[in-house]
Amino acid sequence: MSALTQLTIAEARAGLRGRQFSARELAEAHIAAVAAARPLNAFLAETPERALAMADAADQRLQRGEARAMEGIPLAIKDLFCTEGVLTTAGSRILDGFKPPYESTVTAKLWAAGAVMLGKANMDEFAMGSSNVTCAHGAVENPWRRRGDNRPLVPGGSSGGSAAAVAARAAIAATGTDTGGSIRQPASFCGIVGMKPTYGRCSRWGIVAFASSLDQAGPMTRSVRDAAIMLGAMAGHDPKDSTSAPVPVPDFEAALTGDIRGLKIGVPHEYRLDGMPAEIEALWQRGIDWVKAAGAEPVEISLPMTKYALPAYYIIAPAEASSNLARYDGVRFGLRVPGGSLDEMYENTRAAGFGAEVRRRVLIGTYVLSAGYYDAYYLKAQQVRTLVARDFGAAFQRCDVLLTPTAPSAAFAIGEKQDDPIAMYLNDVFTVPVNLAGLPGISVPAGLAADGLPLGLQVIGRAFDEATVLRVAEIIETAAGFTAKPAFLAGGG
Numbered sequence: 001m002s003a004l005t006q007l008t009i010a011e012a013r014a015g016l017r018g019r020q021f022s023a024r025e026l027a028e029a030h031i032a033a034v035a036a037a038r039p040l041n042a043f044l045a046e047t048p049e050r051a052l053a054m055a056d057a058a059d060q061r062l063q064r065g066e067a068r069a070m071e072g073i074p075l076a077i078k079d080l081f082c083t084e085g086v087l088t089t090a091g092s093r094i095l096d097g098f099k100p101p102y103e104s105t106v107t108a109k110l111w112a113a114g115a116v117m118l119g120k121a122n123m124d125e126f127a128m129g130s131s132n133v134t135c136a137h138g139a140v141e142n143p144w145r146r147r148g149d150n151r152p153l154v155p156g157g158s159s160g161g162s163a164a165a166v167a168a169r170a171a172i173a174a175t176g177t178d179t180g181g182s183i184r185q186p187a188s189f190c191g192i193v194g195m196k197p198t199y200g201r202c203s204r205w206g207i208v209a210f211a212s213s214l215d216q217a218g219p220m221t222r223s224v225r226d227a228a229i230m231l232g233a234m235a236g237h238d239p240k241d242s243t244s245a246p247v248p249v250p251d252f253e254a255a256l257t258g259d260i261r262g263l264k265i266g267v268p269h270e271y272r273l274d275g276m277p278a279e280i281e282a283l284w285q286r287g288i289d290w291v292k293a294a295g296a297e298p299v300e301i302s303l304p305m306t307k308y309a310l311p312a313y314y315i316i317a318p319a320e321a322s323s324n325l326a327r328y329d330g331v332r333f334g335l336r337v338p339g340g341s342l343d344e345m346y347e348n349t350r351a352a353g354f355g356a357e358v359r360r361r362v363l364i365g366t367y368v369l370s371a372g373y374y375d376a377y378y379l380k381a382q383q384v385r386t387l388v389a390r391d392f393g394a395a396f397q398r399c400d401v402l403l404t405p406t407a408p409s410a411a412f413a414i415g416e417k418q419d420d421p422i423a424m425y426l427n428d429v430f431t432v433p434v435n436l437a438g439l440p441g442i443s444v445p446a447g448l449a450a451d452g453l454p455l456g457l458q459v460i461g462r463a464f465d466e467a468t469v470l471r472v473a474e475i476i477e478t479a480a481g482f483t484a485k486p487a488f489l490a491g492g493g
Helices: 002-006 009-017 023-036 048-063 105-112 160-167 184-190 224-234 278-293 306-327 342-353 356-369 374-395 421-428 432-437 466-480
Strands: 043-046 074-078 116-121 173-178 193-196 216-221 264-268 297-301 401-405 441-448 454-461
Touching (some): 002 023, 009 048, 023 043, 023 116, 048 116, 074 160, 116 160, 160 184, 160 216, 173 193, 184 193, 184 441, 184 454, 216 224, 224 441, 278 297, 278 401, 278 454, 278 466, 306 421, 306 432, 374 432, 454 466
Parallel strands (some): 074 116, 074 173, 264 297
Antiparallel strands (some): 173 216, 401 454, 441 454
8 A cells, every 4th residue: 555655646647547546545545644644743634534535436436437637636735725624724823723614716626626635734824934843733844854864854834744745655746835935945845846836827715815916826746747737727717816817727737748959948147146055056057957958058047136036025925914914813713812802802812823933024014014114115125026027027038947946955954043034034045036026936856965855946937838847847857867765754765
């Protein structure tokens, strides 16, 4: 049964349709793997009964020859997605006990495609963090370890539970959300594939909001082909979401032709940071060599506003968060801490319900939106955002996709950067510009650091051109031949 947990979506799909095993057997193997992975704290809620019921229904459809795109595939669902009747807390105490009476559009699409829910994956509280240590229910451990060092490492954030579950073979794939890198950075840290689609490609309806102009759902998988399959099931216009784009969803899997001859691959020189580890620079150069060998042409390009992207993001995102999180007041749902008056009840509930990082960002956001500071901070950050997007637009006049590192380091030890929020925020330096511009990006595991930890390369594309991003990513994946497994798995290394 353990062999079933090693399968990709594409392999499991073939096995299920070829009657090599049943959806129930696949679900049972993953339910056992979820239990075995509990030391990682990757799941906040497990749903084994629901998984088996969904698997049995999938088996009936398979018997009838009615298999759909994700038929019988066991998934972990980030705890930011509302799941009808299943605990959804966004990793926060303020949503203790909240079981939504409705289903998010993305998860509804996955269930309609035949997928199976294993449970809700741990995450940074309200998706605020780059390490998955801010969750009210405890940190997630990365299934990887440094060579010769058994200290627990962060899985990245905020989709750290999703990344850890996929890397530890406790789920074939998982949903994530990406506001400033929260799919791609944990994918890099955990040695998996993580894709942030174009803003508007996947509905945000039923996803607990952090920063509404930046949040985007995406797949976290073990191969680029799996990302293409899963994105096809997740994507599509949703009239319930005013930011959902009314554009057709192409066959992303069919785009994986293995041919990138003639494409121009942009290499932004601003991403060569002072103090960046030499091994990341070397990996990036290998990636450039791989695409060149496949017939693409590397092109040096410039993104001059890159250095302003991170400070602009850390004004815009907290501002939108302070507005979105105003709804959590103890009145209608979740935690309520009584007080002598209504105002005191609000204060008590929010003080007890929100963790330190969420309080920090709400305070920053409220400050930059306040009278006298709005023009100086928030408005200026929005103007910088326009310039960041303009840079990308100019770059795509000269190239088809960009190739960059995903993160400026490999995974670090839990607690290592906890006392320095700025150092933590710098983890997003390569990923944030993509969110500000609303573009698609994918992280592909491309090699190991000297201490044995995975490192990722990022491919960035034009808006709604996920097909080309996936095509280039698969070339990198094939060239890299990444087969390393985390120490958590027997025989891993």
